[in-house]
Amino acid sequence: MALWQANHVAACLERELFQTEIVIITTKGDVVLDRSLDKIGAKGVFTEELEESLRNGTIDIAVHSAKDVQSTIPDDLELLAFMEREKVNDVIVSFDPAFSLQQPSIVLGTSSTRRRSMLKRYYPDIITAESRGNLQTRLRKLEEGQYDALVLAFAGVHRMEYDHLITHMLPETQFVPAAGQGSIAIECAKNLDLGRKIALQGILDHTDTHACLRAERAFLRTMEGGCSIPSFALATYTDEGLLQLHGGLISLDGQQYVEEISAVTDVDQAENMGFSLAESVLSRGGKQILAEIRGHRESDSSTF
Numbered sequence: 001m002a003l004w005q006a007n008h009v010a011a012c013l014e015r016e017l018f019q020t021e022i023v024i025i026t027t028k029g030d031v032v033l034d035r036s037l038d039k040i041g042a043k044g045v046f047t048e049e050l051e052e053s054l055r056n057g058t059i060d061i062a063v064h065s066a067k068d069v070q071s072t073i074p075d076d077l078e079l080l081a082f083m084e085r086e087k088v089n090d091v092i093v094s095f096d097p098a099f100s101l102q103q104p105s106i107v108l109g110t111s112s113t114r115r116r117s118m119l120k121r122y123y124p125d126i127i128t129a130e131s132r133g134n135l136q137t138r139l140r141k142l143e144e145g146q147y148d149a150l151v152l153a154f155a156g157v158h159r160m161e162y163d164h165l166i167t168h169m170l171p172e173t174q175f176v177p178a179a180g181q182g183s184i185a186i187e188c189a190k191n192l193d194l195g196r197k198i199a200l201q202g203i204l205d206h207t208d209t210h211a212c213l214r215a216e217r218a219f220l221r222t223m224e225g226g227c228s229i230p231s232f233a234l235a236t237y238t239d240e241g242l243l244q245l246h247g248g249l250i251s252l253d254g255q256q257y258v259e260e261i262s263a264v265t266d267v268d269q270a271e272n273m274g275f276s277l278a279e280s281v282l283s284r285g286g287k288q289i290l291a292e293i294r295g296h297r298e299s300d301s302s303t304f
């Protein structure tokens with residue numbers, strides 16, 4: 001998927017007569033596959049190595065899944081562009097076209113605490129199993145029968161052209177996606193040539209997606225960030241042209257759930273909306289959920 005994304009960016013740039021070269025950089029998130037993401041611990045498992053290459057000039061831009069970019073990035077780097085978003089939904093993928101979520105003793109593979117918590121909330125009888133690795137690896141394990149189905153982001157499944165395996169498109173009002181899901185983020189060093197920055201931004205940035213991502217990432221930052229916390233945030237434009245944000249937190253067992261929706265008319269308020277919505281979620285029970293998750297992690301530390 002990372003390679004698809006890089007090729008996609010290169011194709012967009014080449015259409016505008018930019019010359020491009022793709023440099024493949026492997027990250028910790030790609031290598032350490034025997035532990036779940038929330039147990040690798042360090043933030044930015046998918047981004048650290050790329051950021052080092054931006055600093056030393058090996059590369060001009062780094063291409064990330066926006067969802068994998070830490071909520072706060074280092075001072076000497078910046079997010080230059082967010083590309084137009086795919087459908088944001090989570091989906092169920094199975095080799096059985098008749099797969100039903102109502103069957104007894106289903107095992108669903110997922111690597112995300114958010115998806116696991118939401119499955120526990122909406123489908124308490126479903127058994128969840130850890131599933132890490134790239135999409136191809138997960139699909140192989142699915143085909144071998146380790147799970148009955150997988151929960152994945154539509155965006156990744158679509159980019160890898162596995163749409164035919166999608167059995168359910170989960171509603172984004174229920175399985176609210178993680179901040180950034182479905183968009184590609186372009187990162188660069190702050191000291192990259194200004195003319196280049198402006199040209200790249202002009203080609204790659206999608207204004208509406210960027211506004212949504214500002215709101216979602218502000219929410220995530222206030223929420224103490226990281227993909228290990230089952231928070232969710234989805235900003236969209238309403239038919240009336242309001243920028244709306246749906247964000248919240250869910251406990252690991254799916255029992256506690258705090259959500260809120262707010263909207264602003266002025267895009268300049270995107271970040272403020274994200275901050276205040278997160279503050280409100282934290283004060284309305286979110287803090288207890290976070291404390292409970294931290295307690296859970298500490299008692300679980302032997303598996304680090």
Ligand SMILES: NCc1[nH]cc(CCC(=O)O)c1CC(=O)O
Nearest residue numbers: 065067152153155156181182183
């Ligand atoms: N953490 C892995 C990751 N990062 C981005 C995507 C999906 C593509 C996207 O959201 O843009 C995925 C896989 C998944 O969640 O199924």
